[in-house]
Amino acid sequence: MVTVATIGAVMPDWLVRHLQTIGAMGNDRIGRQARTSRCVKCRAVILVGLDGDRCGWVARVDPLPLAPIGEAVALLAGRSSYALRIGVGVCELQYRDRWQILGSPAGTRFDVLAEHACGAGSLPSAPTVNQMPEPPPQYPPF
Ligand SMILES: [Zn+2]
Numbered sequence: 001m002v003t004v005a006t007i008g009a010v011m012p013d014w015l016v017r018h019l020q021t022i023g024a025m026g027n028d029r030i031g032r033q034a035r036t037s038r039c040v041k042c043r044a045v046i047l048v049g050l051d052g053d054r055c056g057w058v059a060r061v062d063p064l065p066l067a068p069i070g071e072a073v074a075l076l077a078g079r080s081s082y083a084l085r086i087g088v089g090v091c092e093l094q095y096r097d098r099w100q101i102l103g104s105p106a107g108t109r110f111d112v113l114a115e116h117a118c119g120a121g122s123l124p125s126a127p128t129v130n131q132m133p134e135p136p137p138q139y140p141p142f
Pocket residue numbers: 039040041042043044116117118119
């Protein structure tokens with residue numbers, strides 16, 4: 001038996017159960033890997049992904065990197081902030097708690113993104129600090 005996804009792709013039931021069991025995919029087919037999407041209400045471009053390896057919640061964030069004051073404004077408005085962690089084959093959102101906010105201010109070690117709020121407008125932003133990792137060489141250097 002197979003399950004038909006909303007976009008028409010077919011995925012076997014055993015694979016859906018397995019991915020949900022290991023936390024790689026949520027009930028709405030959102031996985032740990034962040035991906036671009038559109039807000040269902042305002043159609044804004046957002047990033048969507050689970051915000052943790054265990055007990056992760058679905059995070060929907062605006063893709064604009066925040067400055068420290070932008071993160072403060074977002075938190076005061078009741079919005080959460082997330083670190084965008086990028087590596088080879090990895091693009092994940094990580095919920096930022098008070099210790100992470102204090103230890104690594106926005107715009108210093110990695111990009112910090114705010115929870116999406118429809119019609120909230122843009123927050124003070126900073127240039128991106130994430131750098132795309134170089135892929136491993138396909139051929140030996142000799
Ligand atoms: Zn929206």
